[in-house]
Amino acid sequence: MTMDFWTPIRLSIEIALVSGFIVIVLGTFIGKWMAKKTFKGKTVVETVLLLPLVLPPTVVGFLLIIIFGKNSWLGQGIEWLFHQPIMFTWWAAVIASAIVAFPLMYQSAKTGFEAVDENVENAARIDGAKEWQVFLFISIPLAMKSIVSGSILSFTRALGEFGATLMFAGNLPGKTQTTPLAIYVAIDAGNMTLAWSWVIVMIGLSFVLLLGVHLIKAPAR
Known part of the structure; x- marks a missing residue:
């Protein structure tokens, strides 16, 4: 297969990895905060946090254009800082993927x-552990299955964003x-052979990732 065939796959994986990292960090911290706060x-x-999960992708895209477009203060600030608009760039694809993938990570982390x-957690605090220590060494390890499952699901969602x-x-x-x-x-x-080749790759990747989620959630025997 030619390099042209692998280029979209490489781009998809790169964008999904970067957006996935952003989503994992934000989803974990926000999920932890929302889990215990009233x-x-x-x-x-x-x-609002879960809304991208049910909104049509075109609505999400439209809102991103409004928020980051040239007519918005945020878009103008980014253009002034980087000397180019963020729309129609690699980072725009990362932002779009992160927005639609975030709810899956957030919900899974929050549940965990x-x-x-x-x-x-309180016992660790009584023993003198600081909040960040409780979070890193108690909360995250105990919620790890949910965090890993959410990470895989959000990566898979980012991989398939359209x-x-x-x-x-x-x-x-x-x-x-x-x-x-x-x-x-x-x-x-009308190039169905090429389309089928990409479809098979995407099905294979998605199958492996979702299988990983099921194996993680499966009870130990």
Whole structure:
């Protein structure tokens, strides 16, 4: 297979890895905070955090254009800082993938932290552990299965992102054309052999990743 075949796959994996890292960090910290906190409006905040999971990808893409476009203060600030707009760049694809993948990581991490016995955490505090030590050495290890499962699911979601990426990052070969976009172009051009090749690769990757989630969640025997 030619380099042109592997380029969208490489881009998809690179973008999914970077966006996945961002999502894992944010999802873990926010999931931990939301798991134990009670405050007025928590339900509304949680609904907003999970909203990208149910919104049409085109809506997510549209909102990203509004937030990061040239007419927004954020978009203008980024353009002033980096001397170019963020739209239709590699980083735009990362942002789009991270937004749609975040709810999966957040929900999984939050569920894992909710299951952690507070008595164990409190015992560590009584023994003199600081909050960051409790978080790193008690909470995270006890919620590790959920964190790893959420990481794999969010990576898989980022790997398959299409609509928001197309609108916000465009479909630039070698730059922002991920595998889902390449499949769309191949089908549109009538090149079914090439489309099938990419589809098989994506099915294989997704199958392996989801199998990993099931194996992690399977009870020990």
